Amino acid sequence: MKPMFGVVVQPGTTRDQKKTGWRIYRPRFKQKDCIGCLDCLRSCPDGAVYQIDKKKFDSDMDACKGCGVCADLCPVDDIDMELEEQQ
Amino acid sequence: MEAAGPDVIIANATGCLEVFTTRFPRSSWQVPWIHSLFENPASVASGIEVALKALGREDEAKVIAQAGDGGTADIGMGAFSGMLERGHNILYVCYDNEAYSNTGFQRSGLTPKDALTTTSPAGPTSWGNLTRKKDLPAIVAAHGAAYIATSSVGYPVDITRKVKKALTFTGPKYLQIHCPCVPGWGIESAISVRMARYAINSGLYPIFEMEYGKITKVRKIKKEDLVGVEEYLKPQKRFAHLYKYPGGEEHIKAIQAAADANIEKYGLLAE
Amino acid sequence: MRRILEGSQAVAESVAMCRPKVVCAYPITPQTHIVEGLARLVAEGRLDAQYVLVEAEFSAASVVLGASATGARAYTATSSQGLLLMTEVIFNIAGMRLPVVMTVANRAVSAPINIWNDQQDSMSLRDCGWIQMYAEDIQEACDMHIQAFTIAEELNIPVMVCMDGYILTHAMEPVEVPEQEHVDAYLPPFKPKFYLTPKDPITLGSMAGPDAYMEIRLLLHQSMQRASFTIREEANRFEEAFGRSYGDLLGSYRAEDAELLLVSMGSLLGTMKDAVDELRDGGHPVGIVKVRTVRPFPRTQLHDALADARIVGVIEKDISLGLEGILCSEIRSAFCGAARTPNISSFVVGLGGRDVTVDNIKDIALGLLSDDTCRVEVAGIDHEVLWSAHSEEE
Numbered sequence: 001m002k003p004m005f006g007v008v009v010q011p012g013t014t015r016d017q018k019k020t021g022w023r024i025y026r027p028r029f030k031q032k033d034c035i036g037c038l039d040c041l042r043s044c045p046d047g048a049v050y051q052i053d054k055k056k057f058d059s060d061m062d063a064c065k066g067c068g069v070c071a072d073l074c075p076v077d078d079i080d081m082e083l084e085e086q087q
Numbered sequence: 088m089e090a091a092g093p094d095v096i097i098a099n100a101t102g103c104l105e106v107f108t109t110r111f112p113r114s115s116w117q118v119p120w121i122h123s124l125f126e127n128p129a130s131v132a133s134g135i136e137v138a139l140k141a142l143g144r145e146d147e148a149k150v151i152a153q154a155g156d157g158g159t160a161d162i163g164m165g166a167f168s169g170m171l172e173r174g175h176n177i178l179y180v181c182y183d184n185e186a187y188s189n190t191g192f193q194r195s196g197l198t199p200k201d202a203l204t205t206t207s208p209a210g211p212t213s214w215g216n217l218t219r220k221k222d223l224p225a226i227v228a229a230h231g232a233a234y235i236a237t238s239s240v241g242y243p244v245d246i247t248r249k250v251k252k253a254l255t256f257t258g259p260k261y262l263q264i265h266c267p268c269v270p271g272w273g274i275e276s277a278i279s280v281r282m283a284r285y286a287i288n289s290g291l292y293p294i295f296e297m298e299y300g301k302i303t304k305v306r307k308i309k310k311e312d313l314v315g316v317e318e319y320l321k322p323q324k325r326f327a328h329l330y331k332y333p334g335g336e337e338h339i340k341a342i343q344a345a346a347d348a349n350i351e352k353y354g355l356l357a358e
Numbered sequence: 359m360r361r362i363l364e365g366s367q368a369v370a371e372s373v374a375m376c377r378p379k380v381v382c383a384y385p386i387t388p389q390t391h392i393v394e395g396l397a398r399l400v401a402e403g404r405l406d407a408q409y410v411l412v413e414a415e416f417s418a419a420s421v422v423l424g425a426s427a428t429g430a431r432a433y434t435a436t437s438s439q440g441l442l443l444m445t446e447v448i449f450n451i452a453g454m455r456l457p458v459v460m461t462v463a464n465r466a467v468s469a470p471i472n473i474w475n476d477q478q479d480s481m482s483l484r485d486c487g488w489i490q491m492y493a494e495d496i497q498e499a500c501d502m503h504i505q506a507f508t509i510a511e512e513l514n515i516p517v518m519v520c521m522d523g524y525i526l527t528h529a530m531e532p533v534e535v536p537e538q539e540h541v542d543a544y545l546p547p548f549k550p551k552f553y554l555t556p557k558d559p560i561t562l563g564s565m566a567g568p569d570a571y572m573e574i575r576l577l578l579h580q581s582m583q584r585a586s587f588t589i590r591e592e593a594n595r596f597e598e599a600f601g602r603s604y605g606d607l608l609g610s611y612r613a614e615d616a617e618l619l620l621v622s623m624g625s626l627l628g629t630m631k632d633a634v635d636e637l638r639d640g641g642h643p644v645g646i647v648k649v650r651t652v653r654p655f656p657r658t659q660l661h662d663a664l665a666d667a668r669i670v671g672v673i674e675k676d677i678s679l680g681l682e683g684i685l686c687s688e689i690r691s692a693f694c695g696a697a698r699t700p701n702i703s704s705f706v707v708g709l710g711g712r713d714v715t716v717d718n719i720k721d722i723a724l725g726l727l728s729d730d731t732c733r734v735e736v737a738g739i740d741h742e743v744l745w746s747a748h749s750e751e752e
Contacts, residue, residue, distance in 0.1 A: 001551075001552045001553075001558050001560050003112070004455070004514075004551060004552055005455040005514060005574070005577055005578070005581070006111070006566070006570070006573060006574030006577050007453070007454050007455050007562060007563070007564075007574070008552045008560050008561075008562065009109065009111065009112060009113070009114045009560065009561040009562070009564045010112075010114065010560070010561070011114055011116055011117045011118070011119075011120075011559040011560060011561055012114065012115065012116065012117040013112070013113040013114050013115075014108065014113045014114060014115040017113065042243045042244060043240075043243060043280045045240075045279075067269075067276035067277060067279070068275070068276055068277030069276065069277055069279060069280045071277060072277040072278050072280070072281055073280055073281065081277070093556055093559075094556045095556065096428070096554045096555075096556065098424060099563075105563075105564075105565060106565050109561055109563075109564035109565050110564065110565050110566075110567060111564050111565060111566035111567070111570045111574070112564075112570065114561035114564055116559070116561050117559060118556060118559050119554040119555055119556055119559040119560060119561075120554075120559070120560075120561045120562065121424070121427050121554060121561075121562040121563050122562070122563035122564065122565075123420060123423055123424070123447070123450050123454070123563055124420070124446055124447065124450055126416070127416065127417065127420035127423075127447065129417075130412065130416070130417035130420030130421050130423075130424065131420050131421070131423055131424035131427075132424060133410065133412075133417070133420075133421050133424065134380065134382070134410075134420065134421035134422060134423060134424025134425035134426075134427075134428070134432070135424040135425065135427070135428045135554065136424075137380050137382075137408040137410050137421070137425060137430075138379065138380050138408070138424065138425035138426075138428035138429065138430035138432070139428060140408055141379035141380055141407060141408040141425070141430050142379060142428070142429060142430055144555075147555060147556060147557070148554075148555070148556045165413055165414055165416070165417070166413070166414075166416065166417045166420065168413065169412055169413035169414070169417050172413070173410070173411065173412075
C-alpha cells in the first residue's frame with residue numbers, strides 16, 4: 001500500500017538512518033578469548049552484534065549506539081569500550 | 088518479534104517504543120503496526136481481532152498488543168480488563184520499566200516500593216514511592232487468562248521462548264517483561280542488562296509461567312547466581328536515598344524480606 | 359416498504375442494511391434502543407457482524423478504530439457523556455483517516471445530569487475532524503446513515519450522524535424501509551484504501567514532529583473541504599436511487615422572498631415549519647434555512663442562502679457558554695467582509711429537553727420582525743425556577 005493521507009507509512013524504512021552520531025564509546029571485539037556464549041549477540045538492544053564465526057563476533061557500527069551492554073556482560077572480558085574518535 | 092514471525096498485527100500504545108520507531112515519514116516496523124493512543128491498545132487489538140474474524144481472515148495473522156506498565160496497569164486498566172474478560176485471542180505484552188519513563192520517569196502502579204521517581208521523590212520526609220507494586224499477573228489470572236508469563240530483557244532467550252509458547256494458546260495471553268530504564272533508574276547503560284538479571288537473581292522479580300491460572304514453571308535461581316537485594320539496589324540512583332538517610336537500612340531489610348518471601352512463595356531457588 | 363417504526367429501530371435496520379462487519383457500542387440513554395436493535399439483528403442472524411460488548415465508550419470507539427484499520431466496515435453509536443468519554447479516540451479516528459460511522463443520539467451534557475435532548479454533545483466536538491450531519495426526522499436519519507457510509511469510505515473521513523434523542527430515537531413514525539438489494543446497489547462492499555495485513559505491512563499512527571504534523575493536518579482539512587462535493591453528489595445519487603431528498607449541505611423551506619430567515623438543524627425544523635406556515639398565513643415573510651452538515655461547514659452556501667434576507671435568527675439547542683449559540687457564531691463568520699450583512703441574532707432554546715413549541719418559534723420570529731437588533735437570547739426561560747435556583751444575594 002502506498003503512502004496515503006500522511007497516515008500510511010512504509011514499513012522498515014528506519015534502516016537507512018545511521019546511529020553513528022549517538023556514540024561516545026564504541027565496542028572493540030578483541031576476538032581473542034571468546035567462548036561463543038552468545039550473550040553479547042542476544043542482549044544487544046540494537047541488534048548490532050553479528051556473528052562471524054563460532055567464537056568470533058563484531059558489531060555493526062551503523063546500528064551500534066555504544067551502550068556498552070555487550071562489554072559489561074562478556075564473561076571473559078573479550079570486549080573493550082573505547083572512546084569514539086572525535087570527528 | 089523474531090519469535091512471533093511475520094504473520095502478526097501489532098497494536099502499540101503511546102510510549103518510547105512508538106516515539107522512537109515511527110517518526111514520520113519513517114518506520115522501523117516490518118510487520119503491520121498501529122498506534123492509536125496511550126490507554127487503548129487492548130481495545131484496538133480487540134477491534135483488529137474481531138475484524139479478522141468478521142472478514143474470515145482469522146488465520147492471516149496473530150494479534151499482539153504492546154504497552155508499558157503505566158499504560159497497562161493504570162490508565163489502560165479498564166480497556167485491558169475488558170479485553171481479558173471478552174476472551175479475545177490476543178497476546179498482550181507489557182514492558183515493565185516500573186514508571187512512566189517516556190514522560191520523564193513519573194510513578195506508575197508498577198513502581199516498586201521505596202523507588203524514587205520524579206513524582207515520588209525521596210527526602211527527609213519521604214522514602215520515595217510509598218505503595219507496593221501492583222500484582223498485575225495475579226489480576227490477569229483472576230480474569231481467567233489462558234497463559235501468563237513474566238520475563239526480562241536480562242534473558243532474551245526466555246522472552247523468545249515465552250512469546251512462541253504464548254502464541255500456541257487460544258484466548259487472551261499476557262507477558263510482562265521487566266526492562267530497565269537507563270535514565271529513569273539512574274544507571275549506566277552498560278549495566279542495564281546486568282541489573283535486570285540481579286532483579287531476578289535476588290528474588291525481587293520472579294519469573295514464572297501460568298497456564299489457566301496455575302503456575303506451571305518458574306525460572307530457578309542457580310546457587311552461584313543468587314545475589315542479595317543490595318547488589319540490585321546500590322547501583323541505581325532511584326534507590327540511593329536508602330543509603331543516604333538514617334533508617335534506610337530498615338527499608339533495605341524490608342526489601343530483602345520481600346525478595347526472600349518471593350523465593351519462598353515461588354520456590355525460586357535451584358536445588 | 360412503509361412501516362410504522364420507532365426511530366431507533368428504524369435506524370438499527372438501516373444500519374444493518376449497510377452491512378457493517380463490526381458493531382461495537384456501550385449502552386447510554388437515549389442511544390440504547392439503536393444498539394439493542396442491532397444486537398437483536400445479529401442474534402437473529404439477520405446481520406452478519408461481530409457485535410462486541412465493551413466496558414466503556416472509550417473502548418467502543420477504540421474497537422471500531424482497530425476494526426476499521428483492519429479493513430472492516432465498522433459502526434458505533436453513543437450519546438452525551440459517552441461521546442465526551444470517547445473524545446480522545448474520536449479525534450484519533452479522524453486523524454488516522456478511518457471511515458467509521460457513528461450515530462449520536464443527541465442529549466444534554468452534565469452537570470446538572472440530564473438525559474433529555476439538546477445538541478450540546480456533538481456540537482462540542484465539531485472540531486474533531488469528523489463530518490457531522492444532523493437529521494430532521496426519522497426518515498432522514500435512516501437515509502443519512504446509508505449516505506454516511508458512502509461518504510466516509512469515499513473520503514476516508516469518519517461521519518457522525520446526529521439525531522435528536524427521544525424526539526427522533528423514541529418516536530414512532532411511518533418509515534419507508536428500503537429493500538436490501540437497493541441499498542446493496544447504492545452502497546457496495548467496503549474496499550478499504552489501506553488496511554492492516556501481513557501481506558502488505560504498513561505502519562499506522564506514527565508520530566509526526568513539528569516538521570510534518572501541520573502538513574498531515576492540512577491534508578485532513580483539505581479533504582474535509584472537498585467533502586462538500588461528495589456530500590452533494592451522494593445526496594443526488596441517493597435521490598436518483600430512492601427518490602428522497604433532504605437538500606445537500608443545506609435545505610430550505612418557504613425561503614423565497616423571506617425578509618426573515620430562521621436557521622436551525624435537527625428535529626427543531628419540524629416545529630419551525632409549522633410555525634412558518636402559520637406566520638406565512640398571517641402575511642409574515644418568514645422562511646427557513648436548514649443546516650444539514652455542520653462539518654464541513656457550508657459557509658459560502660449559507661452566505662448565498664441568507665444574504666438577501668433582512669434578518670436572520672439562528673435557533674439552536676446548544677450554547678458556547680460566555681458567547682452565544684455555536685451555529686450562530688459560525689454563520690456570522692460567513693458574512694465576514696460581505697457587502698451586505700443581514701442582522702443576525704442567536705436564540706438558544708430547548709436545552710436539556712425543554713419543550714420548544716410552535717408558539718415559542720412564532721414569538722422569536724415576530725420579535726425579530728418588530729425589532730431586528732442583533733442580539734443573543736436564551737429563550738423560554740422560567741423565571742420562577744431561575745429565582746428559586748439562585749436565591750442568595752451576591
